[in-house]
Amino acid sequence: MTPADDFCYIDIGSIDNKNQKLSDEENIITANKAPSRARKIVAIGDILYSTVRPYLHNMCVVDRSFSHQPIASTGFAALTCHTGFYNEFLFYYLMSPDFDAYANDTDNAKGIAYPAINDNKLYRALIPVPPESEQKRIVEKIKEALPYVATYGxxxxxxxxxxxxFPDRLKKSILQEAVQGKLVPQDPADEPASILLERIRAEKEQLIKTGKIKPDKHKSVIFRRDNSHYEKLDGIECCIDDExxxxxxxxxxxxxxxxxxxxIQYGYNAPAKDCGRIKMVRISDIQDNSVLWETVPYCDIKENEISTYLLQPNDILFARTGGTVGKSYLVQEVPEEAIYAGYLIRTRYSQWLCPQYLKFFMESELYWSQLRNGTIATAQPNCNGKTLGKMLLPIPPLSEQYRIVERVNALFDYCNSI
Structure with a gap:
């Protein structure tokens, strides 16, 4: 019936479907603004059962009075129990798996996006009816058990x-132990990393002299003195203990x-094509630490520019923008000539470093914390080559780098089996 006076409207949003409770707030509507679905008059003790998507359990017992006549949406079945039938027993039965199976069966609930059971199907459902006194004992036992069920839930x-x-958290802990030097024992026979760095610097200077790479704009050397860490940057020494x-x-x-x-080289900007001079790896082509080479598109590029962007095994690619900012990929094979796209940065490094150790560093919390500090927070988060270049990383002796990688791989295999 159409409301003639102001009334309290109950719709689906009035029900807390996690606790099957009616909201304490009243939605008072004047008769002339009554929604077309406001048709079902209800009273205290009635059960409201949403017939739309019944698996959501939008249902409750009307357990309080209202300032105006309560009227429910036609999206509910309003059930009033006869004498001898306990409303709370019926309410709990409507919550049961048996009734759920009936209400949500495709023969009864029609529709795809919003399956609904009509009133006729609902009212034809068979319900087991014990004596009234037993109904009440059953309800008492249910109420007694519900707190334990909630705790278990x-x-x-x-x-x-x-x-x-747990597996991912365990992996993060393993990587943290690895970069702190706690994952494998140190071997006194190993060549210290300080000598390794001298070799890397000498190699780099030679490459600069021969014009194969560009000199650093800001040359940095980190060293220890008086139990503190110092950095000589552009000829100026500064204590960096706080870093x-x-x-x-x-x-x-x-x-x-x-x-x-x-x-540290930014990628090449060009439209992706079905065919072209050379393949161009994009961020979206890298999934689960591998490149989907079959779907990598092509692009056109001048011949004299290819060498600048050409991918080689052991290159590390780094996403500099978007939702995957900071994600890295260690190039292990290049089945055919390929360059990389503009939203990626490629870093190439000394042969005297273990590629997989550097990749594990780029998965560690030490790496991510530095990345977050250097990321520009915009609608499209991004960071740049300077962020990567300034990152501090711990360098172990070369042989220990390989022992760490072997140990991490073994532990990761175990994590994946959990």
């Missing part, structure tokens, strides 16, 4: 969340990524 959800996140996040073994050293890299 919380514990189950927490356990499921832990099970789902050092943790202690590392004595055979290790701290270094800037820019100092160990031979180049």
């Amino acid at each position: 919380v514990a189950y959800s927490e356990t499921e969340s832990l099970n789902n996140t 050092i996040p943790f202690e590392i073994p004595g055979s290790w050293v701290w270094e800037r990524w820019g100092s160990i890299s031979q180049s």
